[in-house]
C-alpha cells in the first residue's frame with residue numbers, strides 16, 4: 001500500500017508555490033474581477049505545466065499529477081485563496097477527461113499534449129438558439145460524406161469561441177433515432193472553412209460569449225470521439241465529472257472576504273454607519289451559508305473517495321452557492337452603487353471610468369446573474385432535487 | 393389575454409413619451425460609437441424640447457404650460473415604459489423647480505434654449521476633499537463624478553452645501569471646468585466634472601441660504617418620485633415582455649410558460665410590482681391633494697424601489713435564461729435601467745436613514 005498522504009504538508013507546498021510562482025499581475029486580474037482571457041490564462045498554465053502540475057485531474061501517464069480527489073480539492077482551494085486564476089476548464093476539465101475515457105489512442109496523442117501545455121484553446125459548442133435547458137433537442141446536423149462529416153447549423157452562448165482553436169461540439173448525426181441517441185461529439189478546428197463567429201455582448205458590456213455559425217463545415221470522421229450516436233453519453237460523462245465543481249467554495253469565500261474589505265474602505269465614517277451595519281449583517285448571513293456549503297463540499301469529497309453515492313449533494317451545492325454568490329455581489333453593489341453605478345460602462349470600452357477604482361464591483365454584480373442560469377439553472381436543479389425527494 | 397400594465401398617469405403625453413422612448417432605445421442599440429450615440433440622443437432631446445416637455449412644469453406666466461406633478465408623471469411614466477435614456481426627472485421636474493424663482497431664466501428654459509445638468513449637493517465624489525466649495529474670493533473648486541446630463545450640456549446647475557447653501561448656474565464652457573463625457577451602460581449620458589478655481593461671476597449665483605435648502609430638498613423629492621414613476625412603469629413593461637417571452641419560448645416541447653416554477657416567479661414579480669405601484673400612486677395622490685410633497689411616502693417608495701425593482705429586474709433576467717444575460721432584448725435593457733434607477737436621488741439606505749431619523753426624532 002502507498003504511504004499515507006500528508007495533506008497538510010501538501011497544502012503548504014501548494015501555497016508556497018502559488019505565492020511565489022503566480023505572477024502578481026495575473027493575481028491582480030483575479031483580485032479585481034477583470035476579464036480572464038487566454039492572454040492571462042496561458043502564461044499561468046505554462047508555469048503550472050512546467051512544474052508538472054499542468055493537469056491535476058489527469059492520470060500520470062498523460063502528463064497529469066495523479067493526485068487523489070482530496071489533493072485536487074486542496075489545490076483548487078489554495079489557488080482561490082491566493083487569487084490565482086482557476087485553470088481554464090474547457091480543455092483540462094471538460095473535453096480532456098472525455099478524450100481520456102472514450103477517445104482512441106491516436107486522439108489522446110493528438111489532442112492531450114496541446115491542452116496540457118496550454119498551446120491549444122478549446123470551447124464548448126453545446127447550446128443552440130432552440131436548445132438550452134433542453135439540450136437534447138439540438139439541431140446542428142452532421143451529414144456523413146465518405147471520410148468526412150459536413151456540419152450545418154448554429155451554436156450560441158459559446159464562451160471563448162473568439163479566442164479558441166477548437167470547439168468540441170454536439171451534433172445530430174441521425175434524425176431517426178430517439179432524440180438523445182442521434183447525437184455525436186465532434187472536435188472541430190475553428191479555422192475550418194465555413195465557420196463564422198459573431199460576438200454577443202452580455203449585460204455587463206463584456207464580450208464573453210459568441211454565436212458560432214457552421215456552414216457546410218467539413219470535419220474528418222477521425223475527429224469524432226467514440227461511437228457515432230454516443231455523444232449524449234459522453235456529454236453526460238462530462239457533466240458528471242463536473243458535478244463536484246460546486247464543492248469548491250473557496251472562490252466564493254474569497255469573494256466574500258474582498259467584499260468585507262470593500263465595506264471597510266468604502267463605508268468608513270459616521271455618514272455611512274447605517275449602510276455599513278446593514279450590509280455587514282447581510283455578509284455575515286452569506287458567510288454562514290457558505291460555511292455550511294464548505295462543510296458539505298468536504299462531505300461530498302469524502303463520499304467519492306470512499307465510494308459512497310453522492311446523492312443530491314452536487315445539486316444542493318450548485319443551487320445554494322450560486323445564490324449566495326449573488327447575494328454577496330449585491331452587497332458590494334449596494335456599497336459602491338451611488339458612486340459607481342452611474343459611471344459603469346462596457347468593460348472593454350476605453351476612456352473615462354473604464355478603470356475607475358472599484359468599478360469592477362458593478363460589473364461583478366451584473367455578471368453574477370449568470371450563476372443561476374448556466375451550468376444547470378436553479379429551476380432545473382430544483383426539478384432534480386424535488387424529483388428525488390418525492391420519488392417521482 | 394395576457395397582462396397589460398396600467399399607467400400611473402396615462403394619456404397622450406404618456407403615449408408620446410413611450411413612443412419616443414422605444415424609438416430612441418431601438419436606435420441606440422444599433423450604434424457603437426460615442427459620437428453616433430450622442431447625435432442620436434441629441435436628436436431625441438431636441439424633439440422632446442420641441443414638443444414642449446421642458447415647459448410642462450414652468451408656470452404659464454413664464455411661458456410654460458403650468459402643469460402639475462401628475463403631468464410630469466405622465467411623461468416620466470411613458471419614458472420609463474419606452475426605455476428613453478434621457479434625464480427626464482431632472483430636466484422636466486427637478487430643474488424647473490429649482491429655477492422657479494428665476495423669472496428671467498424660465499422662458500429660455502421652457503423654449504429649450506438651455507440643456508442643464510443637475511449636480512445635487514449630495515453628488516458622488518471620489519474623495520471627501522472633492523466636495524465642491526465656493527471660496528470667499530468667489531472661486532469654485534472640487535470634483536463630482538457620474539452626473540447624468542442632457543446631450544451637449546450648456547449649463548450645470550449646482551447646489552452647494554455649506555454654512556450658506558448656494559444655488560449656482562454655471563456655463564459649461566466657463567474657464568477652469570474640465571469635463572469627461574461618456575455613455576453609461578444603460579445608454580444614458582453622464583459626465584465627471586472637475587472645477588479648478590472657476591471664477592464665479594455674481595450673476596451665476598441664483599440664490600443663497602434657507603430658500604436654497606428648502607427648494608433643493610423639494611426638488612430632490614420630485615426627482616425621487618419621478619424616478620420611481622419611471623422605474624415602476626419600466627417594470628410594468630418588463631413584466632409584459634417577460635410573460636410574452638415565456639409564452640413563446642419552447643423547451644422540452646412545451647412553452648416555458650407551462651412550468652409552474654416560472655409562473656410563480658412571474659406572479660411574485662407582479663405582486664412586487666403592484667405593491668410598489670400602490671406606494672407611488674399614494675405619494676402622487678398626496679402631492680395632488682395640495683399639502684405639498686409627502687417626503688415620507690416618497691422615502692418609502694424609493695426604499696421599495698430598491699427592493700422590489702431589483703427583484704423584478706433579476707427575476708426577468710432569470711426567466712429569460714441565457715438571453716437574459718445579453719443586451720439583445722428591450723426587456724433586458726429595461727431590467728438594467730430599473731437596477732440603475734435605485735441609485736438616483738438617494739439609494740435605499742439614504743431613504744431608510746431619513747425614515748429612521750424621523751422616527752427617532754419623534755420618539
Ligand SMILES: Cc1cc2nc3c(=O)[nH]c(=O)nc-3n(C[C@H](O)[C@H](O)[C@H](O)COP(=O)(O)OP(=O)(O)OC[C@H]3O[C@@H](n4cnc5c(N)ncnc54)[C@H](O)[C@@H]3O)c2cc1C
Nearest residue numbers: 124126127132133157158159377379651710711712713714
Ligand atoms: C454567459 C454564458 C456563458 C455560457 N457558456 C456556454 C458555453 O460555453 N457553451 C455552451 O454550450 N453553452 C453555454 N451557455 C449556455 C447555457 O448553458 C444556457 O444558457 C443554459 O443551458 C440555459 O438555456 P437557455 O439559455 O436556452 O434558457 P432556457 O432553457 O430557455 O431557460 C429559460 C428559463 O426557463 C427555465 N426553465 C427551463 N426549463 C425549465 C423546466 N423544465 N422547469 C422550470 N423552469 C425551466 C430556466 O431555468 C430559465 O430560467 C452559456 C450561457 C451564458 C449566459
